[in-house]
Each structure stands twice: as C-alpha cells, then as structure tokens.
Amino acid sequence: MNIDWLAFFTVVVASLVSACLVVTLFSLALRLGDGKAKWRRPVSLAMFGLCGIAVAFGIYLIVGDHLLVLFSGGR
Numbered sequence: 001m002n003i004d005w006l007a008f009f010t011v012v013v014a015s016l017v018s019a020c021l022v023v024t025l026f027s028l029a030l031r032l033g034d035g036k037a038k039w040r041r042p043v044s045l046a047m048f049g050l051c052g053i054a055v056a057f058g059i060y061l062i063v064g065d066h067l068l069v070l071f072s073g074g075r
Contacts, residue, residue, distance in 0.1 A: 018054065018058060021054060022051055022054050022055060025047050025048075025050050025051040025054065026047075026048070026051045028047055029044045029045075029047035029048045029051065030044075032044040032047065033045075
C-alpha cells in the first residue's frame with residue numbers, strides 16, 4: 001500500500017488555503033458590516049455571500065456525485 005504523497009500534500013494545502021479564505025471573508029464581512037458608511041453594508045453582504053459559496057462548493061467537492069444518486073432514487 002503506497003501513499004501518493006503529492007496528492008496528499010495537494011489536499012493539505014488546498015484545505016489550509018480554503019479554510020483561511022473562508023475565515024478571512026467571514027471576519028472581514030463582520031468588520032465591514034459594523035461601519036457607518038453606506039458602501040460598507042453591501043460589501044459586507046457580498047463577502048458573506050462569497051463565504052457561503054465557498055462553503056457550498058467545498059461541500060459539493062466532498063459529497064460530489066453522491067447527491068445525484070441520493071436524489072435520483074438510487075439508480
């Protein structure tokens with residue numbers, strides 16, 4: 001049993017980068033949503049949206065085609 005170390009390293013790096021991206025987007029959205037300027041609220045909501053898209057994409061990558069099998073009745 002051999003481990004593909006390059007694939008393992010790729011998954012580790014992708015996980016760290018995506019986790020940092022989601023946390024950064026979320027924290028910046030919280031920080032920007034607290035200001036008085038009118039431009040801050042829409043930018044904050046856009047960042048929350050991007051955070052949600054990143055999380056949904058990550059779930060899709062993990063679950064993948066299993067959702068299609070689940071919702072198609074197992075065919």
